[in-house]
Amino acid sequence: MADGREEVRGRGKKVYRDLMNGVSHMLPFVIGGGILIAVAFLLDDYSLNPANFGSNLPQAAFFKAIGDAAFGFMLPILAGYIAMGIADRPALAPGFVGGFLAKEGGSGFLGALLAGFAAGYLILLLKKLFDKLPRSLEGIKSILLYPVFGILLMGLLIQLIINPPVAWLNEALYGLLARLGTGSRVLLGVLLGGMMSVDMGGPINKAAYVFGTASLASNEFQIMAAVMAGGMVPPLALALAVFAFRDKFSEKERQSGVANLIMGACFITEGAIPFAAADPLRVLPACIIGSAVAGGLSMFFGCGLRAPHGGIFVLPVISHPFGFLAAVILGALVGMLLLGVLRKRIEPSES
Numbered sequence: 001m002a003d004g005r006e007e008v009r010g011r012g013k014k015v016y017r018d019l020m021n022g023v024s025h026m027l028p029f030v031i032g033g034g035i036l037i038a039v040a041f042l043l044d045d046y047s048l049n050p051a052n053f054g055s056n057l058p059q060a061a062f063f064k065a066i067g068d069a070a071f072g073f074m075l076p077i078l079a080g081y082i083a084m085g086i087a088d089r090p091a092l093a094p095g096f097v098g099g100f101l102a103k104e105g106g107s108g109f110l111g112a113l114l115a116g117f118a119a120g121y122l123i124l125l126l127k128k129l130f131d132k133l134p135r136s137l138e139g140i141k142s143i144l145l146y147p148v149f150g151i152l153l154m155g156l157l158i159q160l161i162i163n164p165p166v167a168w169l170n171e172a173l174y175g176l177l178a179r180l181g182t183g184s185r186v187l188l189g190v191l192l193g194g195m196m197s198v199d200m201g202g203p204i205n206k207a208a209y210v211f212g213t214a215s216l217a218s219n220e221f222q223i224m225a226a227v228m229a230g231g232m233v234p235p236l237a238l239a240l241a242v243f244a245f246r247d248k249f250s251e252k253e254r255q256s257g258v259a260n261l262i263m264g265a266c267f268i269t270e271g272a273i274p275f276a277a278a279d280p281l282r283v284l285p286a287c288i289i290g291s292a293v294a295g296g297l298s299m300f301f302g303c304g305l306r307a308p309h310g311g312i313f314v315l316p317v318i319s320h321p322f323g324f325l326a327a328v329i330l331g332a333l334v335g336m337l338l339l340g341v342l343r344k345r346i347e348p349s350e351s
Contacts (some may be wrong), residue, residue, distance in 0.1 A: 193295015290335025
């Protein structure tokens with residue numbers, strides 16, 4: 001029984017590693033492209049042509065074109081590197097094609113995710129089948145057989161099996177989001193904001209963040225704002241708590257206060273990890289509640305964010321920027337006060 005559990009756990013870790021291989025390669029395109037798109041909106045004049053906002057002025061169109069190009073690689077890169085994590089380099093081309101077809105076919109992030117895993121396991125299957133071929137054909141496997149059969153099978157799978165139901169599911173999901181009332185959106189913001197603090201850069205944090213970035217492709221900007229608000233809170237709350245309750249933090253922790261202030265402002269949630277690792281039972285609940293408050297308030301104020309990163313530096317392109325700033329500040333203050341209540345006073349000898 002124990003061996004069975006260990007095997008399941010090992011498979012789960014392998015799936016997570018393959019997923020993170022895709023996500024980690026995707027994020028530079030998402031962040032770089034998303035911020036350039038945000039710069040385009042910052043430079044543009046909405047009044048010229050609201051329908052073409054972001055590309056009305058030449059300088060805005062320049063940034064928008066580059067940002068869109070980078071952002072367009074998001075899904076192919078995700079699928080390609082998930083596939084490569086599973087079956088090495090032969091799976092890269094089918095994965096890229098699967099991700100592109102998912103983007104074009106409307107199945108979006110979820111379709112690309114499935115395409116990446118499907119491409120990887122397709123190549124593993126082809127490797128087993130091609131092992132039966134004569135040794136004289138060994139040299140053409142990687143340059144001919146894997147690309148041709150891998151891409152063909154991936155194309156058939158994505159077009160006939162993955163895209164139709166997943167595209168329908170995406171439309172239903174974002175249609176539901178569009179119909180959600182203020183109260184329901186606030187609850188969604190609370191959930192996503194809180195998730196950003198649960199493991200601060202781990203799988204739960206990444207799930208919320210990736211949901212936020214995927215929503216940008218469907219022109220749903222409020223989710224990304226709630227996610228970023230929640231992610232900014234942990235380091236900010238800890239920085240404020242270090243200054244407000246100095247006797248509850250060690251000398252080393254007090255020295256990191258300014259650094260956490262900067263990291264929180266830049267949306268680098270991982271700045272809070274040393275505090276959470278040293279005192280998880282007090283730090284995590286305070287940060288989770290503070291982040292949930294920030295995410296809920298961001299939704300309540302109707303804040304929208306077109307860039308997937310940037311912290312306060314993309315504030316000018318956030319709709320209802322003062323509401324967003326208020327959400328982050330109030331969330332950080334809640335986290336700070338809870339840290340002040342939960343943390344124990346450190347004796348001089350311990351600091």
